[in-house]
Amino acid sequence: MKSWKTSQCWPEFYPPPKASDRAQVESKEVRLPYSGLIPLDGQDVQIWGLQGLGPLDILRFTSGLWQLCLISGLRQRLISLIKELNREEPAGLGGPNSERYILDSRGALVERRAVVCRERLILSHCLVLSLLVVRASPKDVKDILTTLKDSVEDISGSANIVKNQITFSLLISLIISLISDALSASPDEMSILSRDASFRRDFHETVMAIGNDQIIEGCMHCVRLAWAVHLMILQDVTDASEINNDVRNINSCLEVVFSNNVFQFLIDKALRTPAYQNDDEDMIYLCSILRSSS
Numbered sequence: 001m002k003s004w005k006t007s008q009c010w011p012e013f014y015p016p017p018k019a020s021d022r023a024q025v026e027s028k029e030v031r032l033p034y035s036g037l038i039p040l041d042g043q044d045v046q047i048w049g050l051q052g053l054g055p056l057d058i059l060r061f062t063s064g065l066w067q068l069c070l071i072s073g074l075r076q077r078l079i080s081l082i083k084e085l086n087r088e089e090p091a092g093l094g095g096p097n098s099e100r101y102i103l104d105s106r107g108a109l110v111e112r113r114a115v116v117c118r119e120r121l122i123l124s125h126c127l128v129l130s131l132l133v134v135r136a137s138p139k140d141v142k143d144i145l146t147t148l149k150d151s152v153e154d155i156s157g158s159a160n161i162v163k164n165q166i167t168f169s170l171l172i173s174l175i176i177s178l179i180s181d182a183l184s185a186s187p188d189e190m191s192i193l194s195r196d197a198s199f200r201r202d203f204h205e206t207v208m209a210i211g212n213d214q215i216i217e218g219c220m221h222c223v224r225l226a227w228a229v230h231l232m233i234l235q236d237v238t239d240a241s242e243i244n245n246d247v248r249n250i251n252s253c254l255e256v257v258f259s260n261n262v263f264q265f266l267i268d269k270a271l272r273t274p275a276y277q278n279d280d281e282d283m284i285y286l287c288s289i290l291r292s293s294s
Contacts (some may be wrong), residue, residue, distance in 0.1 A: 075136070078127045079143045082166070085120050086154065117162045124169035128176065135184060135192050136177035138199035144174050145206065145223065152216045164275035171219055175226040182233035194234055203227070204249050208256070218269055221262040228253035 024030045102112050127144070136144070148170040155163045178193070185191040194200055207227050211217055231246045231253075270276060 075127065075130045075134075075140055076143070078123050078130065079140070079147055082120050082123050082127070082170075083147055083150065085116050085123075086150070114162075117160070117166070121162050121166050121169065124166050124173070127173050128169055131173055131176045131180065135181050138193055138196050138203075141174065141177050141193060141203065142199075142206075144170060144177065145203075148174060148219060148223075149216060152219050153213070155215070159274075161275050164273060167219070168270055168275060171222055174223055178223075178226045178230040179233075182230040185234055185237050187237055190237070191230075191234055193230070208252060210256075215269070217260070218262075218265040221257050221260050221265060224253045225257045225262050228257065 101109050151167040155167055181191050181193045207224050228250045231250050
């Protein structure tokens with residue numbers, strides 16, 4: 001009989017590596033989707049030689065390697081889980097017939113909703129970190145924006161600190177996605193997001209759609225500002241035929257952003273709120289990421 005470790009993790013969830021994958025690893029250079037070359041050292045290459053290692057070592061190495069090579073799929077799973085764990089159904093909070101309280105790892109009785117909410121926050125932090133490793137695809141950005149809107153609707157009028165932190169984490173994820181993609185572009189390597197003409201058009205239309213909820217609009221102003229900065233950074237590497245259109249989009253974004261004082265919104269609704277004004281190590285780390293990436 002197979003052990004639970006083997007049956008749960010290999011090979012159902014991890015397909016065997018292709019010859020091209022093995023060749024990349026052995027050359028000590030791996031190219032991930034939407035990213036440049038990533039150099040490997042000797043220890044990384046040795047992961048492929050699993051002879052003599054115990055089952056736990058093999059499991060750890062293979063899991064880590066495939067999470068690295070399939071980070072785009074991992075990111076999509078993170079986004080899906082952040083959504084699913086916020087639903088009032090078995091896939092989310094456990095459904096209406098679930099016990100309201102559960103035992104945590106310490107044996108303490110805690111509210112199920114609070115545990116799930118905290119798990120969503122951890123996942124949102126993982127999402128931020130994943131965007132510092134590999135740039136986002138157009139689908140990633142669209143899905144994060146949709147998840148952000150859902151999260152903002154969930155906190156409207158709520159003082160729940162963790163839920164607010166989840167929303168800010170999603171907002172930070174989106175800002176990092178747009179800015180880092182633009183900064184990574186060069187005459188030799190196009191922006192992943194802006195080279196997709198349909199994404200440029202659809203995302204701008206989505207971002208510029210004005211709503212009625214002030215909190216949602218406040219977050220969208222932040223996204224509009226990040227989108228304008230994204231387009232401005234790319235001016236030097238944008239095709240001449242697209243520059244005039246980009247200038248119009250930049251102006252339309254900035255007109256809305258500055259007329260609504262997005263910086264005051266960030267100060268009043270984010271930086272001065274209990275969600276940020278606390279000693280939580282995770283939030284301090286997340287704020288440091290935001291400052292270093294801006």
